Amino acid sequence: MEASARSPNWTASEVANQILRPQDASQLAGFVKEAAQKQTVLTTRAGNSKWDLGCRGSKQPTEQVISLDALSGIVSYEPGELVLVVGAGTPLRQIEQLLSDEGQHLAFEPVHWRDTATAGGTVAVGLAGPRRFRAGGVRDFVLGLQFVDGQGRLVRTGGRVVKNVTGFDLWRGLTGSFGSLGLITEICFKLWPRPQTQRTLLLARQDLETARRVMLELAQRPEDLTGIAFAPHRGVSLRLEGSDRGLQPQIDAIARDVDVEEELPQIESANFWSQLREVEALRQSSGRVWRFVLPAGHWVALVHDLQAAQVDDYFVDWGGGLVWALAPPEQTLDGHRIAERHGAIAWRVATSPDDPNELGMPSLEPGLKRLNQRLRTACDPGGILNPGRSGL
Amino acid sequence: MDSTERAGPHSMGRHQRESTRKALRKALPDLARSGQLLLSDEELAVYECDGLAAYRQAPIAVALPATTQQVQSVVIACGQLAVPIVPWGAGTGLSGGALAVADGLVLSLARMNRILHIDYDHRCVTVEPGVTNLAVTHAVAGEGYYYAPDPSSQIACTVGGNVAENSGGVHCLKYGTTTNNLLGLQLVLSDGEIVELGGPALERSGFDLLALFTGSEGLLGIITQATLRILRTPESSQAMMAAFDSVEAAGGAVASVIGSGIVPAGMEIMDRLSIEAVEDFIGCGYPRGVAALLLVEIDGPSSEVAAQIEAVEQCLRDAGATQLTHATTTEARQKLWAGRKAAFPAMGRVSPDYYCMDGTIPRGQLSAVLGRIEELSQIFGLQVANVFHAGDGNLHPLVLYDGNKSGDLEKAEELGAEILKLCVAVGGVLSGEHGIGVEKRDLMPCMFTDDDLDLQEEIRDTFDPDHLLNPGKVYPQLRLCAEGRTHVHGGQRPFPELDRF
Numbered sequence: 001m002e003a004s005a006r007s008p009n010w011t012a013s014e015v016a017n018q019i020l021r022p023q024d025a026s027q028l029a030g031f032v033k034e035a036a037q038k039q040t041v042l043t044t045r046a047g048n049s050k051w052d053l054g055c056r057g058s059k060q061p062t063e064q065v066i067s068l069d070a071l072s073g074i075v076s077y078e079p080g081e082l083v084l085v086v087g088a089g090t091p092l093r094q095i096e097q098l099l100s101d102e103g104q105h106l107a108f109e110p111v112h113w114r115d116t117a118t119a120g121g122t123v124a125v126g127l128a129g130p131r132r133f134r135a136g137g138v139r140d141f142v143l144g145l146q147f148v149d150g151q152g153r154l155v156r157t158g159g160r161v162v163k164n165v166t167g168f169d170l171w172r173g174l175t176g177s178f179g180s181l182g183l184i185t186e187i188c189f190k191l192w193p194r195p196q197t198q199r200t201l202l203l204a205r206q207d208l209e210t211a212r213r214v215m216l217e218l219a220q221r222p223e224d225l226t227g228i229a230f231a232p233h234r235g236v237s238l239r240l241e242g243s244d245r246g247l248q249p250q251i252d253a254i255a256r257d258v259d260v261e262e263e264l265p266q267i268e269s270a271n272f273w274s275q276l277r278e279v280e281a282l283r284q285s286s287g288r289v290w291r292f293v294l295p296a297g298h299w300v301a302l303v304h305d306l307q308a309a310q311v312d313d314y315f316v317d318w319g320g321g322l323v324w325a326l327a328p329p330e331q332t333l334d335g336h337r338i339a340e341r342h343g344a345i346a347w348r349v350a351t352s353p354d355d356p357n358e359l360g361m362p363s364l365e366p367g368l369k370r371l372n373q374r375l376r377t378a379c380d381p382g383g384i385l386n387p388g389r390s391g392l
Numbered sequence: 393m394d395s396t397e398r399a400g401p402h403s404m405g406r407h408q409r410e411s412t413r414k415a416l417r418k419a420l421p422d423l424a425r426s427g428q429l430l431l432s433d434e435e436l437a438v439y440e441c442d443g444l445a446a447y448r449q450a451p452i453a454v455a456l457p458a459t460t461q462q463v464q465s466v467v468i469a470c471g472q473l474a475v476p477i478v479p480w481g482a483g484t485g486l487s488g489g490a491l492a493v494a495d496g497l498v499l500s501l502a503r504m505n506r507i508l509h510i511d512y513d514h515r516c517v518t519v520e521p522g523v524t525n526l527a528v529t530h531a532v533a534g535e536g537y538y539y540a541p542d543p544s545s546q547i548a549c550t551v552g553g554n555v556a557e558n559s560g561g562v563h564c565l566k567y568g569t570t571t572n573n574l575l576g577l578q579l580v581l582s583d584g585e586i587v588e589l590g591g592p593a594l595e596r597s598g599f600d601l602l603a604l605f606t607g608s609e610g611l612l613g614i615i616t617q618a619t620l621r622i623l624r625t626p627e628s629s630q631a632m633m634a635a636f637d638s639v640e641a642a643g644g645a646v647a648s649v650i651g652s653g654i655v656p657a658g659m660e661i662m663d664r665l666s667i668e669a670v671e672d673f674i675g676c677g678y679p680r681g682v683a684a685l686l687l688v689e690i691d692g693p694s695s696e697v698a699a700q701i702e703a704v705e706q707c708l709r710d711a712g713a714t715q716l717t718h719a720t721t722t723e724a725r726q727k728l729w730a731g732r733k734a735a736f737p738a739m740g741r742v743s744p745d746y747y748c749m750d751g752t753i754p755r756g757q758l759s760a761v762l763g764r765i766e767e768l769s770q771i772f773g774l775q776v777a778n779v780f781h782a783g784d785g786n787l788h789p790l791v792l793y794d795g796n797k798s799g800d801l802e803k804a805e806e807l808g809a810e811i812l813k814l815c816v817a818v819g820g821v822l823s824g825e826h827g828i829g830v831e832k833r834d835l836m837p838c839m840f841t842d843d844d845l846d847l848q849e850e851i852r853d854t855f856d857p858d859h860l861l862n863p864g865k866v867y868p869q870l871r872l873c874a875e876g877r878t879h880v881h882g883g884q885r886p887f888p889e890l891d892r893f
């Protein structure tokens with residue numbers, strides 16, 4: 001046991017508390033076993049880069065913070081197998097550097113949010129970037145996990161191969177569970193070759209309804225479109241990825257059908273989508289950030305509701321399936337109610353480490369909630385792992 | 393082998409069977425009246441086995457509901473009467489997943505076969521579970537779409553069965569298996585509750601239960617609807633066939649294609665035995681006398697396909713391809729694939745019976761594993777043909793045997809088990825796409841620890857505490873990795889240099 005260094009994003013009370021910092025998975029399992037016996041609630045983190053996502057709730061009297069950042073390191077990397085196994089605390093930056101040297105990447109485009117993001121946090125939160133609508137989400141690129149369940153058992157699920165139907169797909173269930181089904185210690189990712197190059201096309205501005213239609217049509221085109229976004233001040237933007245030779249004919253084909261105003265070359269294109277992925281502009285403004293995931297055709301209706309509530313700063317990603325919005329500081333927006341009307345789910349981003357963000361996650365209808373609780377009870381009978389964080 | 397015993401410990405006398413049937417008839421009067429409840433031995437014989445024909449067991453009854461509400465009433469009635477339920481799609485499963493249990497009811501979803509809704513804006517289709525895999529593609533092909541997972545059994549197998557098995561096909565490396573192409577489900581749980589998961593949005597609130605239910609082999613709930621993601625038909629598809637002097641060389645070519653940064657839509661390897669059998673069977677123009685064939689398919693935008701096909705050709709030549717055939721037209725491409733798709737039936741002509749295995753291995757282990765399979769084949773005195781989804785490492789060794797010869801089936805099963813343990817030992821898994829079912833359940837401890845299995849079974853218990861749904865499948869009755877059966881040579885285990893987990 002070892003007290004960790006002070007982190008700028010932790011509240012005073014958290015720093016005052018001793019923070020456990022297990023050095024390996026079996027030590028972590030020991031801590032959890034002990035906590036299960038004493039009914040100590042455990043709150044976990046690694047890079048703490050996503051402290052503002054999920055609910056936090058009020059502090060529990062027996063809460064113990066565990067940092068998983070020491071479970072770090074590349075366990076195995078076989079480029080020819082398109083497979084990478086890493087410890088959960090491994091920094092995302094390190095992974096991306098390693099893969100980039102081999103011309104590979106995590107195709108779901110992990111969202112860093114802050115510089116300290118780790119592999120485990122990426123899987124636990126499950127945020128995917130612009131390519132989501134085309135390539136799949138975090139769940140689609142995790143092949144297996146090792147984790148500690150709520151009874152302190154060190155468990156393996158999945159494997160290191162793409163095709164695997166051996167037992168329940170628990171590893172996908174843990175993806176996006178905010179650490180409330182198990183504490184992830186090791187991850188096996190499926191990798192993808194990195195496209196040689198990319199271009200971004202900025203289309204002439206259109207009214208919302210036209211933009212919506214155009215985006216739906218674009219998503220159905222045969223070209224390798226891996227980004228379709230919209231912002232009110234900029235209009236529709238597209239990303240194409242592929243080989244040097246293969247890309248130009250595709251750009252030409254698109255330009256025959258839509259009004260392309262500007263083309264961004266490779267580096268500018270990459271920067272454009274990374275800013276979008278990281279939600280930089282909205283997160284740097286003061287106010288309350290909301291995230292909505294919804295059927296791609298419904299975003300304009302949702303935006304009208306947001307505008308009616310004086311929320312004008314927003315952008316759209318995933319071909320229409322994702323909307324990020326910024327409510328002004330003085331505005332108390334009920335994003336969940338708006339979301340419900342459009343078949344969306346909403347997340348609210350906390351504004352400070354002291355913000356309990358009780359409304360951070362949507363509430364589930366009773367039947368679905370019971371079902372979720374059954375899974376949680378099986379994985380964590382005492383309810384000690386990050387309770388409430390996922391909104392359940 | 394006593395196959396009834398494998399289906400579960402239960403079995404009841406004739407008298408008890410009749411009284412349960414009577415109780416079912418009484419509990420489900422509407423179904424009984426409309427011919428949706430089969431109770432006579434002749435009618436039940438059809439449901440005696442699924443695609444794994446070596447295991448046989450007739451159910452006590454078959455229900456053929458036509459609506460979700462009827463499924464619900466069957467589940468509730470069976471719950472009250474403590475009659476176990478085995479869900480049934482088309483019965484093409486290859487692991488005995490749909491094998492009846494002696495005192496149980498088979499719940500066939502075959503009559504729920506409507507396509508409910510096609511939404512091109514959100515590129516998804518909602519279907520009932522009895523719709524066949526190919527029917528989904530047929531429903532949307534006119535608009536230029538298709539459903540990507542394409543098991544070779546796609547004319548017959550159902551979407552419900554595909555979801556329950558998380559089925560794949562030949563295009564998994566690029567397009568994923570069923571789970572990666574599924575957006576929503578409606579299910580009836582063991583207590584009769586109807587739940588809806590997911591929908592046209594890409595993410596949902598709460599835990600990813602959709603993923604948990606996919607591939608759960610009918611243990612967690614009955615699938616009554618599924619919303620599937622459809623894809624735009626690629627602008628261009630081209631295939632290439634390359635012959636090699638050894639399976640190892642073909643495996644090397646696969647590694648070099650992937651190493652060059654290309655993800656083909658499909659890559660399949662066939663060995664000599666399979667190639668000759670297929671040529672004898674349908675004569676699709678495969679070269680004879682070669683050790684291995686590699687089929688590669690590239691799809692995507694025309695300009696990209698053109699660039700990639702050149703690069704692939706270079707890789708194949710560098711890897712020692714002795715012959716190269718291009719298929720640029722749809723007809724030529726289909727002809728190349730026809731041979732691969734006929735590989736299983738072709739074996740039926742070479743040998744009275746065959747037993748299809750389904751392990752997945754890391755691609756780099758291919759030559760080591762094939763070498764060892766060859767050794768095992770000699771030890772057991774049974775021939776093994778190999779077809780291989782090379783892109784994703786999914787191996788289908790076909791063990792040839794004669795069921796009429798006493799002891800042959802047992803030998804085939806034992807050889808099969810050795811092959812699967814070998815897959816696990818080199819870092820692979822017991823099943824790539826056919827599921828665990830009854831066939832492989834007792835091998836589960838080779839891959840999982842007690843803690844791993846405990847947690848999985850505890851999850852099952854919270855959804856189905858009385859084990860009403862598909863009892864006796866997936867999870868072992870006895871937690872031993874049947875290690876006693878490993879054939880030891882000169883005191884060595886296979887691959888002593890490799891870590892076991």
Ligand SMILES: Cc1cc2nc3c(=O)[nH]c(=O)nc-3n(C[C@H](O)[C@H](O)[C@H](O)COP(=O)(O)OP(=O)(O)OC[C@H]3O[C@@H](n4cnc5c(N)ncnc54)[C@H](O)[C@@H]3O)c2cc1C
Nearest residue numbers: 481482483484485489543544550552553556560610615825
């Ligand atoms: C010649 C041949 C080739 C094959 N090729 C492939 C291949 O390439 N790839 C591949 O993945 N598989 C393949 N298979 C295996 C098989 O076709 C698949 O597993 C298929 O998904 C089974 O579908 P089915 O409708 O026949 O299901 P069944 O065999 O009837 O059932 C399979 C399992 O699903 C459960 N189930 C069925 N319907 C439901 C439901 N509605 N709700 C809950 N549980 C349900 C059953 O209880 C059982 O456990 C092949 C089989 C054959 C015979």
